[in-house]
Amino acid sequence: MYAAKPARREGRPLRRDAQRNREAIVAAAAAAFAREGMGTPLEPIAKAAGVAIGTLYSHFPTRLDLAESVFAEKIDAWLEAAQKAATAEDPWSGFAEYLEMVCELQADDRGLGDLTSMSTPLAECVESRLARIRTLGQTIVQRAQSQGTLRADVSPDDMAFVIWAHGGIMAAIQDVAPEAWRRHLALMLDGFRAERATPLPVPPLHVVARAATGSAQDGSKNGTLCKVFAAE
Numbered sequence: 001m002y003a004a005k006p007a008r009r010e011g012r013p014l015r016r017d018a019q020r021n022r023e024a025i026v027a028a029a030a031a032a033f034a035r036e037g038m039g040t041p042l043e044p045i046a047k048a049a050g051v052a053i054g055t056l057y058s059h060f061p062t063r064l065d066l067a068e069s070v071f072a073e074k075i076d077a078w079l080e081a082a083q084k085a086a087t088a089e090d091p092w093s094g095f096a097e098y099l100e101m102v103c104e105l106q107a108d109d110r111g112l113g114d115l116t117s118m119s120t121p122l123a124e125c126v127e128s129r130l131a132r133i134r135t136l137g138q139t140i141v142q143r144a145q146s147q148g149t150l151r152a153d154v155s156p157d158d159m160a161f162v163i164w165a166h167g168g169i170m171a172a173i174q175d176v177a178p179e180a181w182r183r184h185l186a187l188m189l190d191g192f193r194a195e196r197a198t199p200l201p202v203p204p205l206h207v208v209a210r211a212a213t214g215s216a217q218d219g220s221k222n223g224t225l226c227k228v229f230a231a232e
Contacts, residue, residue: 022059024049030070033111038067038118068123071115074105078228079129082136091143095150096189098140099159103166103185107178113167116227133228151197155204160229162188 028048032040042063046056060066081101088094106113121127137156144150165188166181173180202208 018059021049021051021055025051025056025059025066026069029066030111033067033070033114034109037110038063038114042066064122067111067115068126071112072126074109074112075126075129075133078102078105079133079136082133082140086136086139086143088143091140091147092149095140095144095192098137099162099189100182100185102163103181106163106166107170107181108174110167110171113163117164118227130227137229145194149194150192151194153197153200154192155206156229157205158192160205160226163226163229 025045028045032045032048042056043053045066046053049056056066060069078101081098085094085098085101088097115122116130122130134156137159141150141154141156141159145152145154162185165184169181169184170178
């Protein structure tokens with residue numbers, strides 16, 4: 001599992017008080033990112049952690065360094081869910097349960113959605129996990145399509161639309177009906193079923209993005225698509 005590790009100076013672990021500061025910063029950032037997204041100012045995070053802003057930067061020189069530590073466990077949970085769904089006995093159940101699990105991870109965490117949609121490169125260990133999740137997502141889609149339960153014209157891009165929509169839904173209903181997203185997801189899953197599918201009016205997003213940029217590269221490379229739901 002990738003997890004935040006104490007910074008080391010000259011081969012020695014952090015002092016006990018410095019480690020407490022680091023843990024307090026990560027906890028305060030997790031709450032702030034979940035509530036307000038990745039754009040939240042760092043000064044209030046330092047204040048909530050009971051440290052000076054300089055102390056925050058001494059542990060986490062950039063916002064991304066902090067975010068990578070905050071979201072490490074959730075990214076690992078996402079990867080585990082993708083691995084399970086990609087080998088599910090029933091491919092449709094694997095597909096549906098995977099989308100539900102991803103929505104659960106993001107239901108109370110705006111920052112996680114922001115992180116997976118950023119074009120800025122992340123640490124290699126994080127990028128490698130997101131790339132693995134993206135590859136598994138393609139497998140999950142292909143297996144359900146081969147089974148004949150998922151409509152043949154669905155692209156992994158279309159799952160990204162579900163996640164983006166989910167973020168907007170949570171922003172609107174979180175204080176009133178935080179579980180209402182499950183109704184929307186059930187409606188979306190019915191729309192993904194092959195039975196009674198009608199032709200879609202436009203191509204998948206990655207096809208449109210490639211045509212617009214004139215590049216054969218994955219649109220996620222230039223920030224057009226989600227890091228974890230994109231076609232190769």
